[in-house]
Amino acid sequence: MAKKSFVGEIIRGIIKDNPVFVLVLGLCPVLAVSTSFANALGMAMAFTFVMLGSNIFVSLLRKQIPPGVRIPIFILIICTFVTMIDMMLEAFLPPMYEALGIFVPLIVVNCIVIGRAEAFANRNPVLPSIADGIGISIGFAAALILLGTIREILGTGALKLMMLWSKEGELGFYPLSDIPGFSFVPNPITFPIEPATVMVTPPGAFLTIAALMLLFKIMSDRKRMKQLRKEGYEI
Amino acid sequence: MIETPGLLPTENLFPIFVDAMFTKNFLLIMFLGLCSYVGLTTNSDTSKGMSMAVTFVMTMSAILTWPIYHYLLSPASIIGKDLTFLRTICFILIIASFVQLVEFIIRRFSPPLYKSLGIYLPLIATNCAVLGVVLMNIQEGYTYGASIIYAFAAGLGYSWVMLATAALREKLIMRNVDLFSGFIGAFFAATMVALIIVSYFSMVKL
Numbered sequence: 001m002a003k004k005s006f007v008g009e010i011i012r013g014i015i016k017d018n019p020v021f022v023l024v025l026g027l028c029p030v031l032a033v034s035t036s037f038a039n040a041l042g043m044a045m046a047f048t049f050v051m052l053g054s055n056i057f058v059s060l061l062r063k064q065i066p067p068g069v070r071i072p073i074f075i076l077i078i079c080t081f082v083t084m085i086d087m088m089l090e091a092f093l094p095p096m097y098e099a100l101g102i103f104v105p106l107i108v109v110n111c112i113v114i115g116r117a118e119a120f121a122n123r124n125p126v127l128p129s130i131a132d133g134i135g136i137s138i139g140f141a142a143a144l145i146l147l148g149t150i151r152e153i154l155g156t157g158a159l160k161l162m163m164l165w166s167k168e169g170e171l172g173f174y175p176l177s178d179i180p181g182f183s184f185v186p187n188p189i190t191f192p193i194e195p196a197t198v199m200v201t202p203p204g205a206f207l208t209i210a211a212l213m214l215l216f217k218i219m220s221d222r223k224r225m226k227q228l229r230k231e232g233y234e235i
Numbered sequence: 236m237i238e239t240p241g242l243l244p245t246e247n248l249f250p251i252f253v254d255a256m257f258t259k260n261f262l263l264i265m266f267l268g269l270c271s272y273v274g275l276t277t278n279s280d281t282s283k284g285m286s287m288a289v290t291f292v293m294t295m296s297a298i299l300t301w302p303i304y305h306y307l308l309s310p311a312s313i314i315g316k317d318l319t320f321l322r323t324i325c326f327i328l329i330i331a332s333f334v335q336l337v338e339f340i341i342r343r344f345s346p347p348l349y350k351s352l353g354i355y356l357p358l359i360a361t362n363c364a365v366l367g368v369v370l371m372n373i374q375e376g377y378t379y380g381a382s383i384i385y386a387f388a389a390g391l392g393y394s395w396v397m398l399a400t401a402a403l404r405e406k407l408i409m410r411n412v413d414l415f416s417g418f419i420g421a422f423f424a425a426t427m428v429a430l431i432i433v434s435y436f437s438m439v440k441l
Binding site: 024025026028029031032051072075076079080082083087088101102105106108109110111114198201202203205206207209210213214217 | 320
């Protein structure tokens, strides 16, 4: 593989290899926990932890892992990190643990994590693997938060921006307006639209992701048409 | 003190069955196992094969994992230590090795079935619906009987949604509605089927 810069790897993970919109992998948590901004943020953080941990360890062990049994070994490595984040969430952020439910243990079978271990970390040194992990995680988080934000705004007519913060020694997700320095942010931000409850129900999730994918497809098609016209094709 | 749930079902089984099949459908309401849903519903034959395989593996893994959790890992077990943090790793190993075993058995005894299911069997090990079912069984604290019923009903729920969507998409692809051959079409089809369930069960209270 050609030598790439650290930042280049990160950007590739966000745009060219975006796990949700381009690779269409690991959709289950994206659709299930994107009911609100806060849930999406919590899931994105848990995912980032697992993704980075698994990429680093698979990459460190890549010369020791026998090719024949690599998938079970990847799963064991991933499972270790999933168990860690599962226990940490249960101990430090019980409300988030309740909200995410079985989707934290289910990161084990998330195709993105296994896919990156197999396709990238198993073949590359540690530093590019970290970059890949960061990029893929940001790409995943962006998709998740985008979906969560859209669904919360259309479904409830308001948006509650939340942030992980420790207030009076209590770690938790608090509204952004409660955090010093961000008190100018209204809580919640209201929008002048009629809330459509269907958007926070499961069909709304499918509809939102279908609409977003259609939007991205139209955009990339336009770009290609422009490129072809520039090259002199008549379309 | 945590008590081990009994073997025979003491719950009312009808709500569990309806929940798993419709109101908490694994594919459309809980969003589990979507990779295979999006990938395989372009063809009704492949989705039939996959549904059968998933239903079978779900039921069997519920049968296998319940005793292991309640008699080995839970604090109320014979070991008497809280090993519940090992549940994810145990379940995934059990499911993966069971799928491997099923593959060997089917290949040995029924080559035609193996041919039709062959490529989907290994996929099931990393299907989140199967792991989801066994985790839900533990989370809800079902008895042994109820957990098997729940897993079987979840498999049936998975199957009918797979077949319904495959029928919808296959017909639209045949009519050259190009949009329905890709991922986007799968999600639009899913929206339709999910709307049916959600709106029907919001009116009909069981």
